[in-house]
Amino acid sequence: MVPTSSTPTATTDSSSVPTPDHDIIRFRAGWRIVARKEFADHVHSVRFVILLVLVALAGLAAVHSASGPIRDAADSATQTPSVFLLLFTLSPERVPAFHEFLGILGPLLGIAFGFDAVNGERAQGTLPRLVAQPIHRDEIINGKFAAGISAIALALASVIALVSAYGAIRLGIGPTQSDLVRIFAFYAVAVVYIALWLALSLLLSVVSRRASTAALAAIAIWLVLTLFAGLIAGVVADTFRDVPADATSEDVLANARLELTVRRLSPDQLYKEATGVLLNPTRQSTGILVLEQNDLALPSTLPLDQSLILAWWQLISLVAGAVVLFAAAYVTFMRQEVRA
Amino acid sequence: MPSATDADMTSPPLSSGAVAVRADGLTKRYGDTVAVDALSLDIHRGEVFGLLGPNGAGKTTTILMLLGLTEPTSGSALVDGIDPTRDPLRVKSRVGYLPDEVGFYEDLTGRDNLLYTADLNRLTKTEGRRRTDELLAMVGLSDVADRKVGGYSRGMRQRLGLADALVKQPSILILDEPTVNIDPEGVRELLALVARLSDEHGVTVLLSSHLLHQVEQVCDRIGIFVAGRLVALGTVDDLATDLDQWVFVVGVAGMAEPATVLRAVDGVHDVGHDDDRLLLFAGRDVRREVQLAVSDHGGYLTELTRRGADLDTIYHRYFHDPGES
Numbered sequence: 001m002v003p004t005s006s007t008p009t010a011t012t013d014s015s016s017v018p019t020p021d022h023d024i025i026r027f028r029a030g031w032r033i034v035a036r037k038e039f040a041d042h043v044h045s046v047r048f049v050i051l052l053v054l055v056a057l058a059g060l061a062a063v064h065s066a067s068g069p070i071r072d073a074a075d076s077a078t079q080t081p082s083v084f085l086l087l088f089t090l091s092p093e094r095v096p097a098f099h100e101f102l103g104i105l106g107p108l109l110g111i112a113f114g115f116d117a118v119n120g121e122r123a124q125g126t127l128p129r130l131v132a133q134p135i136h137r138d139e140i141i142n143g144k145f146a147a148g149i150s151a152i153a154l155a156l157a158s159v160i161a162l163v164s165a166y167g168a169i170r171l172g173i174g175p176t177q178s179d180l181v182r183i184f185a186f187y188a189v190a191v192v193y194i195a196l197w198l199a200l201s202l203l204l205s206v207v208s209r210r211a212s213t214a215a216l217a218a219i220a221i222w223l224v225l226t227l228f229a230g231l232i233a234g235v236v237a238d239t240f241r242d243v244p245a246d247a248t249s250e251d252v253l254a255n256a257r258l259e260l261t262v263r264r265l266s267p268d269q270l271y272k273e274a275t276g277v278l279l280n281p282t283r284q285s286t287g288i289l290v291l292e293q294n295d296l297a298l299p300s301t302l303p304l305d306q307s308l309i310l311a312w313w314q315l316i317s318l319v320a321g322a323v324v325l326f327a328a329a330y331v332t333f334m335r336q337e338v339r340a
Numbered sequence: 341m342p343s344a345t346d347a348d349m350t351s352p353p354l355s356s357g358a359v360a361v362r363a364d365g366l367t368k369r370y371g372d373t374v375a376v377d378a379l380s381l382d383i384h385r386g387e388v389f390g391l392l393g394p395n396g397a398g399k400t401t402t403i404l405m406l407l408g409l410t411e412p413t414s415g416s417a418l419v420d421g422i423d424p425t426r427d428p429l430r431v432k433s434r435v436g437y438l439p440d441e442v443g444f445y446e447d448l449t450g451r452d453n454l455l456y457t458a459d460l461n462r463l464t465k466t467e468g469r470r471r472t473d474e475l476l477a478m479v480g481l482s483d484v485a486d487r488k489v490g491g492y493s494r495g496m497r498q499r500l501g502l503a504d505a506l507v508k509q510p511s512i513l514i515l516d517e518p519t520v521n522i523d524p525e526g527v528r529e530l531l532a533l534v535a536r537l538s539d540e541h542g543v544t545v546l547l548s549s550h551l552l553h554q555v556e557q558v559c560d561r562i563g564i565f566v567a568g569r570l571v572a573l574g575t576v577d578d579l580a581t582d583l584d585q586w587v588f589v590v591g592v593a594g595m596a597e598p599a600t601v602l603r604a605v606d607g608v609h610d611v612g613h614d615d616d617r618l619l620l621f622a623g624r625d626v627r628r629e630v631q632l633a634v635s636d637h638g639g640y641l642t643e644l645t646r647r648g649a650d651l652d653t654i655y656h657r658y659f660h661d662p663g664e665s
Contacts, residue, residue, distance in 0.1 A: 026433075026462055027429050027433065027462060030460065033456075033459045033460055034460075036459075037456050037459070041445075041447075124443040124444070124445065124446060125439070125441050125442060125443020125444075126443045126444060126445060127443075128409075128437075128439035128440075128442075128443075129437070129439055129442060129443065129444075129457075129501075129504065130460075131409055132407055132409065132432055132435075132437040132439070133432060133457060133460035133461060133508075134429045134430075134432045134433035134460065134461060134462070134508075135429070135460055136429065337410065338404060338409045338410060339400065339404070
C-alpha cells in the first residue's frame, strides 16, 4: 500500500545529497515537458479536428476552383512560369485564393490554441499546482507558446500537403523544385502570421480571467483586422484624402496610398502582400503601381531571394508583431500573483 | 512499527539538521495591508504542524512565500536548508504542495494528471508509472485512476491532490486547507493518511486550516495565526493552558443552583450552558475541586469530561477583534 520501496526524502540517490549543480542539470528544459503535454492536448482536442477540417475544406475549394482555368489555359500557357503556384494564388469566380483563405481562417487556429491557455489553468485551479513543480515560471508560458506553434505548424503542413497533392492530381503536373522552395517559404510566413494571432490570444488569456471573454475579444479583433479592415481603410482614406468629382490622378493616387497604408496596420494585409510575392515569382512590387509603371516593368520572373527582398519589411513586421505580443503576454504573466 | 528501512527513511538528509522549515521575520505587504507580519517560526523535522487561523489571516501567503511562489517584502525563510527566494526550483523539488481548492485537468484521467506531475519532477517513465500506481493505491483511487477527473467527487479530488503532492517524494508536505469542503468521512480518511505519512515515513507536514477541531488530533504542534501574526504556538494542550482555558462539560443532579456553586469554585472563570449540561471555563484542571464542591452541596456528578482543548474558545479569544471570525 504505502510506497515503501522508495525514500520519501528528496534525495534522488541515497549515496549523496543532490548538489545545486546536480539539480540545475536535472531541472532544465522544463518548458519542453509543458509543451509536450499541451501539444498532446491540442492534437487530441475536438477544436483541432474541427479547424483542420475547416481549413482543409476551404483550401480544397480554393485549389479546385483555381485549377479549372489553369487546366483550360494549360496548353496555351506553357511558357507561364510556375504554373503550379497559381493553384495557391488564382481566384476565379469570386472564390478567394488559397493564401487569402488562409489569411482569413488562419487567425482562428492561432486564437483556438491560445485563448484559454492561462485563464483555463486558473479556472481549473491547476495553476498553483503547476507553479509548485520544479520548473521556472516562464517555462509555463514558453511551453504553451511552443506547443501552440507546433500544433499550428502541424495543421498547416497537413493542409498544404493535402491541397498540393490534390492540385497536382487535378493539373497532372507536380511542383518544380523552385515551386517547392516557394511553397515552403509561404508555409513559414503563414506559420509566423498565425503565431502572431496565437501570441495575441495568449496575451488575452493572461489578461482576462475568463476564457470566454478572451475568446470574444480575440474574435472581435480578428473581425476588425481581417474582414472590416478594407472597409475601415476605405473610410479613413475618403475622409482624409477625399476624391472629388473633378479629381486629378494625384488625388486618386493619394487616396489609394492612404488606404493601403491604413490596411497595412492589419497583419492580414502584411501576410497577403508577403505571401503574394513569395508565391508569384512574376510579382515585382507590393505597393501601388500606376498603369505606366506597370507597362514599363519587364515581364520577368524573380528568383526567391529577390522576392524575399521585395517583401522583407512585411516579413519583419509580422515577426516583430508576434514577438511584441508574446513579450507582452510573458511580462504580464510573470508579474501576476499566483493567486487569482 | 518502524522497520529497518523505515528508520533509514526517517533519518534527515545531511546538512539540513533538525529544522525542516524556518521563517525569520517573514513579512509580506500588499500596498498598505500587511498580509504576514514578521513571522518567525521553526518547524521540526518529522512533526505535523498546524497553522490555524481564520480565512484571510495570511496562511496561504505564508505558504506561497515558503514555496518561493511569492517574494517576501522582508525577512527570510529556509526550507530544507534552502532559501526559497533564491533557489525556488530546489525547494519546489522537495516540497509537496496541496493547494487550497486543488484543481486538475478535467479532461485527463487521474493517472494522467499524476503522470504529468511526475514528468515535471523529471521522474523517468518507469519511475513515474510505478510511483503513480503506488500512490493511487495508497489514497484508494486505483479503481477510478483511468477515469477523467471531471467525474471525481470533492473527496476524491482531495485524495488525488495528496497523491499528487507526494509524487515527487517530498521530505516536506504542505497542505493548504486540506479538509475544506469534504465530508467528515473524507476528512477522517485524509487525516489518517497524513498521520501515517508522518509516522511511517517521517515526512514533515505543515497544514493550514481554519477548523481546529478537525485537525487538532493529527497536529503535534499548532500555531495560531491571526491577521498576519502568530499569536500562539505550542501543543494543543499547551495552548489551552496558556490561554487559561480548560473547558469541562459537567452534568450535575440532586442540587439547586449548580451554576452558582460551580462559579464559586477556585480556578473557574466562567460557567456556561450547553443543553442540560454546564460548561466550565477554567484556568487549570479543576475536576477535583468541582467534585468536592458538588458533593458538599449534596449533589452528584452525572458527567465530568474535559472538552479537548476547545479551539472555538481559543478562536473566540484571539479572533474576536480582527474583522473576520
